[in-house]
């Protein structure tokens with residue numbers, strides 16, 4: 001995995017204006033945002049999450065009415081069709097389809113390099129696909145990325161926390177950028193949830209890897225996202241942390257997409273398991289009806 005991107009974006013459109021007519025002033029990711037300017041420098045060429053400039057709505061002089069554009073009803077939290085992603089000449093996704101219903105928990109599995117992180121970054125609107133279509137929570141993810149991001153909670157491979165700030169200060173910074181109401185209460189509540197209440201004032205640089213992972217989870221949950229995207233969230237977590245993760249996945253957000261290398265964890269956490277191979281979905285099934293042989297085959301593992 002390379003070129004991790006910031007996990008979150010600074011939001012500049014708290015009112016959600018212009019959404020109905022597609023004229024939202026969705027801003028590009030702010031490199032000085034809560035995830036830090038340092039990470040922005042690690043973007044690979046052509047790997048930016050900058051959003052396409054949107055055309056200003058055309059209005060006749062004196063016409064104050066807003067155009068009403070009817071959107072087809074959408075029941076999917078994620079509707080990805082034919083996603084393609086090239087990093088230079090490397091094809092990371094080669095026509096990947098994924099539909100996640102609202103309320104569903106989906107685990108992505110796959111061998112190293114199968115495209116899981118790339119897919120998750122695209123779902124997080126942190127990487128722009130080279131082709132295909134993506135609707136998130138009923139919004140066009142490319143055209144309305146800022147609107148979508150407000151409703152996403154993301155834990156990426158790297159935690160992207162400010163090491164010199166305390167746990168509380170990290171959450172406060174992030175919460176302010178997201179306009180979280182009753183912020184201090186929310187911070188206390190999320191730190192409690194992830195078992196860091198006692199370490200609230202400790203500098204992130206002095207937290208263990210697992211504690212930082214817990215804090216990244218708290219940050220992802222702070223604004224009560226509608227869609228939680230977790231890239232190998234089990235990394236660094238002890239037994240109690242794994243149990244905490246299970247509770248978060250079950251209770252903390254309506255819809256969850258996560259990646260993992262553990263079939264057992266995927267079965268335990270998710271309603272549906274999706275195996276990627278060479279940038280495409282190779283197998284998927286509800287976790288109640290998974291055929292182990294088919295999973296191993298799709299993973300390219302020994303039968």
Ligand code: ATP
Nearest residue numbers: 001002003044087092111112113114115116117118
């Ligand atoms: P892992 O299980 O090892 O984390 P993954 O399934 O998450 O792997 P990705 O990280 O999505 O896989 O990578 C998919 C392909 O894209 C790989 O061939 C990888 O080498 C390539 N790739 C990923 N990120 C970049 C990048 N920033 N620049 C160039 N190639 C990349």
